[in-house]
Amino acid sequence: MSTASTSLPSGPAPRGAGAPVLEVDDLRVQFRTDSGLVNAVNGVSYTVSERETLAILGESGSGKSVSAQAIMGILDSPPAEITSGRIVFEGRDLLTLPEEEQRKVRGPGISMIFQDALSSLNPVYSVGFQIGEMFRAHRGTSRKEAKQKAVELMDRVRIPAAKQRVDDYPHQFSGGMRQRVMIAMALALDPRILIADEPTTALDVTVQAQVMDLLKDLQRDTGMGLILITHDLGVVNEVADNVAVMYAGRIVERGTVDEVFGNPAHPYTDGLMRSIPQVEVKGGRLQPIGGQPPNLAAIPSGCPFNPRCPRRRTGAEAATGRDCVTDVPPLRLVVPGREAACHYSEEVFGA
Amino acid sequence: MPDASSGSSAADPSGEVDRALSEAAASRPVHTPGDVLLEVRDLKKHFPLTQGIVLRRTVGHVRAVDGVNLTLRRGETVGLVGESGCGKSTVTKMLVALEKPTSGQILYKGEDVTKMSGRALKQYRREVQIIFQDPYASLNPRMTVGDIVAEGWSVHADIAPKKGRLQRTQELMERVGLNPDFVNRYPHQFSGGQRQRIGIARALALQPEVIVCDEPVSALDVSVQAQVVNLLEDLQNDFGLSYLFIAHDLSVVRHISDRVAVMYLGSIVEEGTDAQVYGSPAHPYTQALLSSVPVHEPHLRGLKERILLQGDVPSPANPPSGCRFRTRCWKAQDICATEPPALVDRGQGHPSACHFAEARAVVPTE
Numbered sequence: 001m002s003t004a005s006t007s008l009p010s011g012p013a014p015r016g017a018g019a020p021v022l023e024v025d026d027l028r029v030q031f032r033t034d035s036g037l038v039n040a041v042n043g044v045s046y047t048v049s050e051r052e053t054l055a056i057l058g059e060s061g062s063g064k065s066v067s068a069q070a071i072m073g074i075l076d077s078p079p080a081e082i083t084s085g086r087i088v089f090e091g092r093d094l095l096t097l098p099e100e101e102q103r104k105v106r107g108p109g110i111s112m113i114f115q116d117a118l119s120s121l122n123p124v125y126s127v128g129f130q131i132g133e134m135f136r137a138h139r140g141t142s143r144k145e146a147k148q149k150a151v152e153l154m155d156r157v158r159i160p161a162a163k164q165r166v167d168d169y170p171h172q173f174s175g176g177m178r179q180r181v182m183i184a185m186a187l188a189l190d191p192r193i194l195i196a197d198e199p200t201t202a203l204d205v206t207v208q209a210q211v212m213d214l215l216k217d218l219q220r221d222t223g224m225g226l227i228l229i230t231h232d233l234g235v236v237n238e239v240a241d242n243v244a245v246m247y248a249g250r251i252v253e254r255g256t257v258d259e260v261f262g263n264p265a266h267p268y269t270d271g272l273m274r275s276i277p278q279v280e281v282k283g284g285r286l287q288p289i290g291g292q293p294p295n296l297a298a299i300p301s302g303c304p305f306n307p308r309c310p311r312r313r314t315g316a317e318a319a320t321g322r323d324c325v326t327d328v329p330p331l332r333l334v335v336p337g338r339e340a341a342c343h344y345s346e347e348v349f350g351a
Numbered sequence: 352m353p354d355a356s357s358g359s360s361a362a363d364p365s366g367e368v369d370r371a372l373s374e375a376a377a378s379r380p381v382h383t384p385g386d387v388l389l390e391v392r393d394l395k396k397h398f399p400l401t402q403g404i405v406l407r408r409t410v411g412h413v414r415a416v417d418g419v420n421l422t423l424r425r426g427e428t429v430g431l432v433g434e435s436g437c438g439k440s441t442v443t444k445m446l447v448a449l450e451k452p453t454s455g456q457i458l459y460k461g462e463d464v465t466k467m468s469g470r471a472l473k474q475y476r477r478e479v480q481i482i483f484q485d486p487y488a489s490l491n492p493r494m495t496v497g498d499i500v501a502e503g504w505s506v507h508a509d510i511a512p513k514k515g516r517l518q519r520t521q522e523l524m525e526r527v528g529l530n531p532d533f534v535n536r537y538p539h540q541f542s543g544g545q546r547q548r549i550g551i552a553r554a555l556a557l558q559p560e561v562i563v564c565d566e567p568v569s570a571l572d573v574s575v576q577a578q579v580v581n582l583l584e585d586l587q588n589d590f591g592l593s594y595l596f597i598a599h600d601l602s603v604v605r606h607i608s609d610r611v612a613v614m615y616l617g618s619i620v621e622e623g624t625d626a627q628v629y630g631s632p633a634h635p636y637t638q639a640l641l642s643s644v645p646v647h648e649p650h651l652r653g654l655k656e657r658i659l660l661q662g663d664v665p666s667p668a669n670p671p672s673g674c675r676f677r678t679r680c681w682k683a684q685d686i687c688a689t690e691p692p693a694l695v696d697r698g699q700g701h702p703s704a705c706h707f708a709e710a711r712a713v714v715p716t717e
Contacts, residue, residue, distance in 0.1 A: 059572040059573060059574060060543075060572055160662075174663045175435075176663060177663070204434035204435055204599065205434070205599070205601070205640060205643040205644055206434065206639055206640060206643045206659075206660045207434075207663070208643065208645075209642075209643035209645075209657075209659055209660075210659060210660070212645075213659065231572065231573060232645065233573070233647040234644065234645030234646055234647045235645050236647075237645060237646060237647045237648065237649055237652055238645040238646070238652060257649060258649040261647065261648065261649045262648075262649045262650070271574060272573055272574060273647070275573060275574055275576070275577035276573055276576075276577070276602065276647060277577075277580070277602040277603055277605065277606035278602055278605075278606075278646070278647075278648070279601050279602040279605055279629065279641065279644045279646065279714055280629075280646065280651065280714045280715055282605055282606060282625055282626070282629075283606065285581065285584070286577035286580055286581055286606070287577070288574060288575070288576075288577030288578040288580075288581060289574040289577075290578075292542050292544065292545070292575070293542070293572060293574070293575075308574075
């Protein structure tokens with residue numbers, strides 16, 4: 001997909017953001033499995049700037065987590081393989097660097113937090129030791145000093161009585177507190193990019209609100225770029241500046257949250273907005289998207305969304321070169337600041 | 352993955368299943384719509400905490416459910432919301448007679464379920480079915496879909512004569528939007544949403560009156576969630592089912608429920624119609640809960656009042672005295688520590704278990 005790279009410079013200007021820090025360009029990831037080649041990420045491009053919050057919105061199997069894992073270099077390979085693309089962090093393409101070099105760049109520069117804090121923490125080490133590990137590994141700090149830093153970080157993520165709790169083990173913390181421990185670890189070396197993969201999905205709504213608030217405050221203080229991977233449209237709307245909607249390993253729509261949610265230009269985004277109930281008002285009948293999400297080992301030809309799309313046009317109905325079943329729609333500019341990968345975006349956008 | 356779902360449009364209104372189910376509905380004693388089907392009175396479940404391996408001593412109790420009252424009327428949907436650990440799943444287990452309550456009553460058509468045994472209990476279990484949250488764990492991976500759906504009939508043989516069972520199974524599958532040709536497939540060949548449809552077909556097979564839905568859409572993708580919610584609504588309209596709908600997603604609960612009960616740490620803190628609970632919540636916990644729900648419309652962002660609760664839910668093994676929410680409540684006063692507030696109407700139009708209940712709009716309305 002050549003369009004992915006050409007669309008980069010013309011991409012929407014991030015709201016309230018500074019200089020670009022991370023640039024992902026035409027990233028492709030495949031998994032070789034017994035049941036065939038699974039195309040998890042098929043040409044994804046985006047940039048994240050200082051102070052920007054970019055939400056990657058998608059359902060399970062859309063490739064949103066895999067693309068993040070590729071950035072972090074934590075894909076299990078085999079079976080995973082990055083077949084093409086560039087991941088440029090502060091001017092250097094990580095994928096061309098030797099592994100040891102990559103580690104030195106990523107370690108302090110890019111951090112990630114995961115959905116399941118309990119399984120992401122080591123149960124046999126105290127949280128203080130695990131937070132301090134960042135300093136010991138990357139800065140060569142002494143144990144004593146690292147522990148001191150751990151207390152400071154725990155204070156910063158608002159864990160009450162940090163000094164007393166620094167020697168506690170992960171199981172002694174509640175879900176929300178564990179997620180804070182993870183955030184403390186991620187922030188230890190003052191990263192320029194924080195990738196949060198479904199950070200609040202396992203948490204209750206009241207705790208979710210606390211954690212999202214914390215992330216926002218920390219971002220304001222440090223100026224880091226935040227990549228928020230989620231399936232929750234509400235979370236995206238409340239915290240993100242820009243959003244990229246993913247489907248079948250591709251970005252199908254991108255723009256500011258206000259514009260994308262306020263006036264979708266891709267039938268998939270539009271369908272998502274219509275299919276979720278509102279808390280403010282008891283609406284009428286939900287309008288679900290028909291069918292099932294695609295199998296990544298057998299992505300439909302043409303537009304991957306075409307079997308579920310209410311606006312699909314094929315054969316005689318379709319314009320030349322814009323047949324939804326045979327022609328892959330490129331991610332293109334629909335209106336300034338908005339890109340969508342649909343042959344008939346203008347119709348969706350107006351509707 | 353094969354697209355086994357033929358969509359809800361595949362519903363076959365003239366099908367055998369529908370006829371059987373509506374016949375079953377017709378043969379029931381005549382009830383005026385809205386009469387009480389299921390009533391829960393002061394239901395409690397305390398799990399003992401034990402210590403010692405040889406000599407087991409009980410050192411305390413986890414008060415998972417501590418005095419819950421609920422009423423479910425015919426044809427109605429009652430939503431039960433609450434965060435993890437509030438006891439909502441324990442309530443469902445007691446309702447389907449998988450757990451025995453420590454005390455309290457569950458009255459089904461006036462009969463106490465906790466005292467039922469033998470034939471009465473068997474009949475109760477047929478009429479009150481359950482749909483589970485996890486469509487992966489709740490289907491036996493070694494059984495075909497057809498066997499899963501038809502399994503209940505081996506206990507309740509009177510519902511479906513042996514001869515027509517395959518056909519009935521296929522009709523049920525069609526009714527819930529699955530391709531009936533897939534009757535011999537195994538659960539792993541289906542997606543999450545399709546598996547949840549299998550679970551629904553299994554519940555419907557026994558022609559129930561009440562279906563307890565324990566987080567039926569929580570494990571599903573957004574685009575598939577709406578399909579299942581719509582299916583549940585259609586089935587309710589067609590067969591006059593009553594639902595007890597348990598979920599932590601407040602938007603889904605509002606959408607599907609006629610009445611809503613909010614649970615916190617083992618008891619119900621507020622109850623009312625969906626408009627009352629969501630539109631003018633009077634309990635501080637309900638207000639905080641609603642204010643934490645992220646809204647997905649950009650124009651409503653920031654309009655909502657933000658109530659950020661401090662701290663975590665206390666342990667149900669050692670709940671706070673008096674009002675259980677007082678440790679996180681901004682309204683708490685001395686009386687809250689000594690006197691548990693009753694779930695009554697204090698002038699706000701619907702019952703709320705707070706000494707200082709006061710209706711307040713939290714969620715913006717358009």
